[in-house]
Amino acid sequence: MSTATLDGHAHENHGPGHGLKRWLYSTNHKDIGTMYLIFALVMLFLGGASAMLMRAELFMPGLQLLEPDLYNNLVTNHALVMVFGAVMPAAAGLANWMIPLMIGAPDMALPRLNNMSFWMLPAAAVMLVLSFIVPFFPGGGTQINTGWTLYPPLSVQVGMSMDFLIFTVHLLGISSILAAINIIVTIFNMRAPGVKLVGMPVFVWAWLVTAFLLILIMPVLAGGVTMLLFDRHFGTSFFNAAGGGDPVLFQHLFWFFGHPEVYVLLLPSFGVLASVIPTFSRKPLFGYPSTIGAMIALGSIGMVVWAHHQYTIGMSLGAVTYFMVGTILISIPVGLMVFNFIATMWRGAMTFETPMLFAVGILFMFIFGGLTGVMLAVVPADMQYHHSMFVVAHFHYVLMPGAVFGLFAAVFYWLPKWTGHMYDEKLAKIFFWTNVISFNVTFFPQHFLGLAGMPRRVVDYSPIFTDFNMLSSIASFVFGLSHLLLLYIIIKTIRGGQPASAKVWEGAKGLEWELPSPPPFHSWTTPPQLAR
Amino acid sequence: MSFKKIQGTAATFIFMLLSVWAGGAAAEMGVNFPEPAAEVARDIYNVHMLTMKIGTIIMVILFAFLLYSLYFHRKSRGYGADQTFHETWFARWAWVLVPTLVLSVDLTIANTAEKTLERIWNVPKDKDKNMLDVKVIGHQWWWEFQYPAQGITVESRFVPKEKTDDLYLRDVDHQLVLPTGRNIRFLHTSMDVNHIFWVPELAVKKDAIAGYVTETWVNLDREGVFRGQCAELCGTWHSRMPIVVASVSPEKFDVWVNEQKQIKLAAAAEATASKDWTKEELLDKGHGLYDTKCGACHQVTGMGLPPAFPALKGSKIATGLVTDHLKVVLNGRPGTAMVSWSMLNDLEIAAIVTYERNAWGNNTGDVVKPADVKSAR
Amino acid sequence: MNTSAHGQQAYYIPDPSPWPVIAMLSIFSIMVGTALAINGVGIGRWVMVAGFLLLITMFYGWFGTVISESLSDCYNAQVDRTFRQAMAWFISSEVFFFLCFFGALFYLRNIAMPWLGGEGYLAATHDLYNQFVAQWPSAGPKGEAFTPMGAWGIPAINTLILLSSGVTVTVAHWGLKEGNRQKLIWGLVATVTLGLLFVVLQAVEYRHAYHELNLTLKSGVYGSTFFMLTGFHGFHVTLGSIMLIAILGRAIRGHFSPHNHFAFEAVAWYWHFVDVVWLGLFIFVYWM
């Protein structure tokens, strides 16, 4: 195997740029990854703040804090900020930081495009915030009271802020598609000699599948909201029965995007688990090929079961049966992955540093959330659950543990690598326990609320639902505040702490641990030699 | 940092979680579905309980393995990692074994669900000549129930807190009355945005989609009052679209139908009578009608909820030309939430407009007569 | 330039560049501007125009940088593969964008339309429109009458035009590979001409639809799907033509070598993609 000799361009010796330009003009995967991660953290707090306001309003029956439209505007904003602002960018940040390190690449394949993918996000965030505040200006029209699903005809009624939201979706789409292209190409074309596709860390595989999903689904969402834009302003009839259209068409387009999207949120975090669990169990991942196979199967089946969000729209028996069976079958690949994780822990020599604590917590809570998902998938029963708080409980149980806690695990796992400092293990453990306990107390009661008949997206509810809502709200404030601790730990680690070794964790394996902590500005200017 | 302590806490916590879940499985705690009131609803209830039980069992098994491993396979207990575990025959075949196992559970679930599904989905409309059709029409933000064969319409609106303390948001002014022991077909549609008809005791949830008609059916098997709500986000007052079903015996249902017919005849007679309505009579009638029909958006105070719902108090329309005012009420305002109210009769519109022009300090002194409305149509 | 698999030359990592941020700013202002403009806010239009100008500057600057890097041999074979793969995946995402509209057409025509007309699972819907007969092309129960666009006039000619432009661009590619500059340039000139001709004919067709057929965006689902599908396609043809013109300019300046002409191939792929989409349009929108 040849080693690389550099030609006259001498790009090995330019370090980071200076000041603002370093970040604005960056072509460095680590800097861009850092920006993604910081952006995601900010958005987590923004989305969390809207959640706190929502929970405060739901603390007791009656209208206390928020007008109904403002409440639903917050719901919309909360969901979009969390999904598109917090989880996806955080996962993209991890991809940026870790994929080149893991596959021995000098950088992402298209560094400038990479920077553009990132910078579309702040633009989208500004647009999203505009869509939230425009109605408060004179002549700004009504607020977005549709929820993140933007169903017409309601979304056709909304004022001009809906147009801002539609363009937000376009910006997000551009960002995700470009990022996905970049990641796919990096994985296919930038591996160091000797790094085989089968053999790459599962995290890289998870992102490969995710990136494919993004390329397939984001354009469809963009198309759907474009039709919405035309229906709103140019008199088309896609979603209007008078002209022969159908409001349900939008639902199909949205969920064709929306269901694979939940696996876009899930998969990177599962990839992280596949790194974390073996490290702290001190033995290799159980069933590496089947984990990858399961991810591919999950992505494929995930593309064709979207209508389980629309069981009540009036679909024929054949169609609902198909979507029900398809959806239930998703438990097979997910079950296989979960099984592999448990089997990796089995007969390992486990220790419980914070990343591992989160990983274990995820297993418990995600299994539970996934099983409520299977309950929802059963059509007759979904006749009851649909659009109740039960659904809200389900998806926070899969979103928080499945996606967000996976990202927390990743942050604690790789923070020493990124900063060169160990984080404060004791504080981190306190964070884990307050976080996980208050999470469960927040969302567990919502199952009961849903079963007892409380619909979702209501600003006000009947007094019979008071007790559980109060419990949920109080816990959610603890939950929200616990994230301040996270922020503190991260800042503290960036500013200093015990120096981290290159390998950081005793059981860690993989190329990323062979570089010093923090890694040099340009990672693998010389491709690593794989002796294996 | 003592790992033992953490493990101990973890175990207690997980145990707590499990016991709460087991509690949830017990219907008595009032945290589960209410007692079903129809055969299909009972089937649905059973499917729900079945999947929940299967889920709980799977969860308990997996959690048991996890906990065992978490307790025993720890470095702090001196357990050495088994570096060959992922190469055993079990590891080589797990990718077949696990999916097969999961598949068989999946098929069990799907299979039981399928039978119930067919029963819910196959509306027995061809077989049953005695079927009662009810049209469920969603409006922002009230329900309209039409009984085409009986020629009756029920308008059902939420009741404000002052008038119904405990049942707040679960009570309406006019209930949907249905007979027991008879197949009832619901035909759902909507006049504006999507709504969803949901009464947990009936269980069959269905979208009311603007411009389309969807169907469901039930056969009520017990009397009672069942309360539900609109389950699709339909705008500002989505939270204020309760549904109350009064399930009564067929005899009582017939009595009720006759009553409703009488009321309808009386109202029609009143509207067409060539009576000369006084301002006071119109104001009185208008007040009641305004509060139920217009108050949701423009508020009983006339202050509205700008910008979506403009105030009528002191507004240009309500204090300007009568003809403009009538035009807005009769035709609505395209592109806004203001719909056409032309389905109301002349008397009703006259009363409402008169009220709006004289209430809340809009002292225009105008009296709008049914004849004025007629000519404005 | 070394082209062996494990290249001697290191993978080219560009220096920090202002273009990505400028790209963001331009797209952002286009979108804010459009959002304001379609709601009748005066400055929206100007924000939009500014955004477009910035966008053009950005393309000029960014691609200019790439071209000069390419000409000064910064790119090794691996970079070339990166570009190719990226372009392929970009086109895939575009395919899904069009599939979204084709899917909408399929749904509206074959699933929703029968319901409105009283057939299929939601047949009860027909009660709302008992006069309505579901027959494609349709403007829906409450739409105005119109004449649909026939397949065998301009659309058929346009099909021929696009198909032959696919041939000419391939001829140009052969020319490029053989090192035959004349063939390359005239192939490209023919392709550009055909592309522009297509756009002009499309405009004539739209004029005809609006003025003589009463077929507009507002003509119910037929009008909606017709104009959205053909409109987005026409937009892509326009973009493709502009890219071809740029490629033509570069070809005239002799930027391409028989072995190194990724930009040419990328645009050619794009052109073929536009071609294939048109075939779908011709069959499903005009013909069937």
Ligand code: HEA
């Ligand atoms: C990360 C996000 C995420 C994930 C991973 C999932 C996972 C799943 N979801 Fe969830 N879901 C959401 C996010 C997610 N969901 C969101 C956001 C919504 C609401 C959107 C909205 O309306 O706003 C939603 C709503 C939603 C609905 C619609 C409910 C309704 O509106 O009526 C349904 C219905 O089928 C559903 C099903 C499932 C299923 C079957 C899975 C499966 O993937 C779960 C698979 C996992 C397991 C099954 C557990 C592990 C497996 C085993 C232990 C093996 C053994 C198991 C068996 C034999 C069953 N989800």
Ligand code: HEA
């Ligand atoms: C990844 C996605 C994600 C995440 C992480 C979350 C996180 C949270 N969500 Fe969200 N949620 C959704 C996705 C997500 N949600 C979606 C898709 C919907 C559906 C929307 C729809 O119906 O359209 C939804 C809807 C939704 C509802 C239902 C609204 C309704 O139907 O009426 C509720 C109500 O409890 C809720 C609560 C919360 C809470 C308490 C958190 C907590 O996890 C938040 C954690 C808190 C913080 C991170 C706060 C940090 C900030 C501070 C500490 C600042 C201090 C400020 C104060 C204490 C005031 N969410």
Ligand code: CUA
């Ligand atoms: Cu009607 Cu919600």
Ligand SMILES: [Cu+2]
């Ligand atoms: Cu889903």
